[in-house]
Amino acid sequence: MNAAGNASLISFRKAGFTYRRGEEIEVPAVKGVDLDIHRGEFLAIVGSNGSGKSTLAKMMNALLVPTEGEVIVDGMPTDEEANVWDIRRTVGMVFQNPGNQLVSTTVEEEVAFGLENLGVPTAEMHGVIDRVLGEIGLATMRRREPHNLSGGQKQRVAIAAVLAMQPECIVMDEATSMLDPAGRRDVLETVRHLCRERNLAVVFITHFMEEAVQADRVVVFHEGAVAVDAEPKTVFGEGLDLDEIGLDVPVVTALSRGLGELGFDVDPTITEMEEFVEAICRLRSRT
Amino acid sequence: MPIALENVSYTYAPGTPWEHVALSEVTVRIEDGDFLGIVGPTGSGKSTLVQHMNGLLFPSDGRVVVDGDEVGSDRKALRDLRRKVGMVFQYPEHQLFEETVWADIAFGPKNLDLDEEEIARRVRWASESVGLPEDILERSPFELSGGQMRRVAIAGVLAMQGSVLILDEPTSGLDPRGRASLVEQLRALNQAGMTMVMVSHSMEDMALLVNRIVVLSEGRVALAGTKREVFTQLEALETLSLDVPRVTQVMLRLRGEGVPVPLDVMTVNEGIDALAAALRGEKDHASQ
Ligand SMILES: Nc1ncnc2c1ncn2[C@@H]1O[C@H](COP(=O)(O)OP(=O)(O)OP(=O)(O)O)[C@@H](O)[C@H]1O
Ligand SMILES: Nc1ncnc2c1ncn2[C@@H]1O[C@H](COP(=O)(O)OP(=O)(O)O)[C@@H](O)[C@H]1O
Numbered sequence: 033m034n035a036a037g038n039a040s041l042i043s044f045r046k047a048g049f050t051y052r053r054g055e056e057i058e059v060p061a062v063k064g065v066d067l068d069i070h071r072g073e074f075l076a077i078v079g080s081n082g083s084g085k086s087t088l089a090k091m092m093n094a095l096l097v098p099t100e101g102e103v104i105v106d107g108m109p110t111d112e113e114a115n116v117w118d119i120r121r122t123v124g125m126v127f128q129n130p131g132n133q134l135v136s137t138t139v140e141e142e143v144a145f146g147l148e149n150l151g152v153p154t155a156e157m158h159g160v161i162d163r164v165l166g167e168i169g170l171a172t173m174r175r176r177e178p179h180n181l182s183g184g185q186k187q188r189v190a191i192a193a194v195l196a197m198q199p200e201c202i203v204m205d206e207a208t209s210m211l212d213p214a215g216r217r218d219v220l221e222t223v224r225h226l227c228r229e230r231n232l233a234v235v236f237i238t239h240f241m242e243e244a245v246q247a248d249r250v251v252v253f254h255e256g257a258v259a260v261d262a263e264p265k266t267v268f269g270e271g272l273d274l275d276e277i278g279l280d281v282p283v284v285t286a287l288s289r290g291l292g293e294l295g296f297d298v299d300p301t302i303t304e305m306e307e308f309v310e311a312i313c314r315l316r317s318r319t
Numbered sequence: 320m321p322i323a324l325e326n327v328s329y330t331y332a333p334g335t336p337w338e339h340v341a342l343s344e345v346t347v348r349i350e351d352g353d354f355l356g357i358v359g360p361t362g363s364g365k366s367t368l369v370q371h372m373n374g375l376l377f378p379s380d381g382r383v384v385v386d387g388d389e390v391g392s393d394r395k396a397l398r399d400l401r402r403k404v405g406m407v408f409q410y411p412e413h414q415l416f417e418e419t420v421w422a423d424i425a426f427g428p429k430n431l432d433l434d435e436e437e438i439a440r441r442v443r444w445a446s447e448s449v450g451l452p453e454d455i456l457e458r459s460p461f462e463l464s465g466g467q468m469r470r471v472a473i474a475g476v477l478a479m480q481g482s483v484l485i486l487d488e489p490t491s492g493l494d495p496r497g498r499a500s501l502v503e504q505l506r507a508l509n510q511a512g513m514t515m516v517m518v519s520h521s522m523e524d525m526a527l528l529v530n531r532i533v534v535l536s537e538g539r540v541a542l543a544g545t546k547r548e549v550f551t552q553l554e555a556l557e558t559l560s561l562d563v564p565r566v567t568q569v570m571l572r573l574r575g576e577g578v579p580v581p582l583d584v585m586t587v588n589e590g591i592d593a594l595a596a597a598l599r600g601e602k603d604h605a606s607q
């Protein structure tokens with residue numbers, strides 16, 4: 033149970049994963065992670081390249097099964113073969129590179145594909161497809177071929193296809209990296225809305241601190257383990273040593289700190305635009 | 320080696336039900352030593368445009384002229400062109416294929432008939448430039464994280480040391496430190512004389528690097544000019560779903576509240592200076 037009274041949906045219990053090939057190559061990518069992800073929670077994961085975020089993500093829907101410890105999704109251990117189907121229905125995943133995920137000849141079919149597999153009746157299916165394509169801004173592209181779309185368009189298709197399945201958790205692994213700025217904001221807004229309205233759990237992996245700030249909770253991943261797990265304010269505001277980990281802070285935080293160093297009385301823990309504007313206006317009214 | 324696209328139009332799969340016009344009458348000129356930025360909404364034709372610059376796509380209409388010669392289908396001329404104009408694709412994993420990271424980065428230089436020593440030197444230089452640790456060089460490029468693959472792809476093209484470098488969303492997928500060091504590296508290469516063309520959604524990267532920007536919208540040039548000219552056209556950018564750098568957004572909000580800050584502020588350091596000046600200026604007035 034978290035503070036909002038929601039039960040844990042995905043639990044990592046001392047879970048680890050080591051990639052192995054032959055005798056000689058071993059890459060321990062995730063090590064002894066304890067982590068709970070709750071219904072209705074918007075969780076951001078940040079961390080440097082190779083820190084293990086994608087590996088962790090793939091452990092959330094049994095694409096990878098822990099080589100140590102366990103991962104439990106809605107009561108189901110992911111290492112039991114019999115659970116895999118239900119786990120994948122519960123936790124939908126959008127990858128870093130959507131190209132590998134798209135299989136159909138039109139955008140519409142791509143979104144229908146998963147629904148057919150779930151045995152959703154045709155009449156109902158059309159409703160779901162229309163809604164999701166609208167939400168994700170693909171209404172005019174239903175008849176296009178997914179693999180002939182631009183990078184950002186492909187990412188939208190992959191997100192729509194996963195949302196159509198109505199999972200209880202959606203894991204987005206840098207899933208908006210090729211979208212234009214407005215597109216990124218729209219998609220983030222849409223999943224945030226679903227998180228509130230339908231109690232969807234969202235795991236949002238990103239290199240953009242501006243996006244991570246909008247989460248309920250931020251996990252900083254470092255060398256295969258959880259380095260920090262806290263509210264965005266604590267993570268970015270309190271001057272934790274993110275530099276060491278190769279991360280930066282939101283622009284308004286950087287501006288606040290810079291002004292502080294020049295002797296201005298600005299709270300260095302500011303993470304939001306509105307707070308920053310207020311702080312500057314307050315400074316002016318004092319002079 | 321100036322590159323000129325003259326009235327270039329491009330249609331994918333012409334005459335089929337999937338026919339799609341991706342570029343219409345685009346004219347762009349890249350001078351030696353330029354750092355040109357290309358921005359535009361998703362699907363506006365950016366990747367299609369840059370693929371014309373090294374003969375991966377040929378115009379359906381109009382022409383591409385490199386160093387005075389029209390780019391055509393002559394194989395030898397094309398091979399020369401691709402040696403001089405390196406390209407880092409939007410999805411770098413598509414350009415990896417060797418057994419080890421080392422072999423992948425060495426592939427280009429090997430084709431340039433360089434000796435082993437020079438090849439090794441370039442592989443080391445390129446992998447250091449993109450921040451790839453030594454122990455990754457012996458691994459398979461397919462067993463890497465997304466950001467690591469991108470670094471390998473960029474290193475492979477850097478190792479060619481061509482005279483023009485085209486990068487399609489190169490910083491996407493890189494962590495903040497990797498992004499900052501790539502930006503530094505690109506800036507240094509450009510200052511050393513390499514011509515650069517970069518597609519990016521990151522206005523921060525644009526602010527730090529480019530001198531000119533071309534904005535595409537639905538396959539046409541919607542805006543073009545120096546970066547300051549382009550970034551001050553806020554309304555036009557907004558209707559195109561584009562942003563100005565985050566710092567510029569902060570300045571705009573503050574201007575709205577009556578804080579006298581300039582709008583052509585694009586980086587965090589410029590922002591701190593501009594704010595400090597504005598706040599101090601007012602204090603001086605008040606104490607007079
Ligand atoms: N298929 C694989 N085989 C072997 N090692 C792998 C494989 N995939 C990833 N790794 C390694 O595991 C570690 C963690 O990789 P992972 O993809 O989880 O990182 P990440 O945090 O998602 O990075 P990025 O920000 O670059 O996407 C890295 O050292 C990587 O090289
Ligand atoms: N192989 C292809 N076949 C058909 N249409 C394509 C193909 N590649 C891209 N397109 C279309 O051409 C337009 C421009 O694509 P692209 O140049 O990739 O855009 P950008 O890089 O600006 O996102 C888009 O509408 C895209 O869907």
Ligand SMILES: [Mg+2]
Pocket residue numbers: 085086087128205464465466
């Ligand atoms: Mg990853």
Ligand SMILES: [Mg+2]
Pocket residue numbers: 182183184365366367409487
């Ligand atoms: Mg593109």
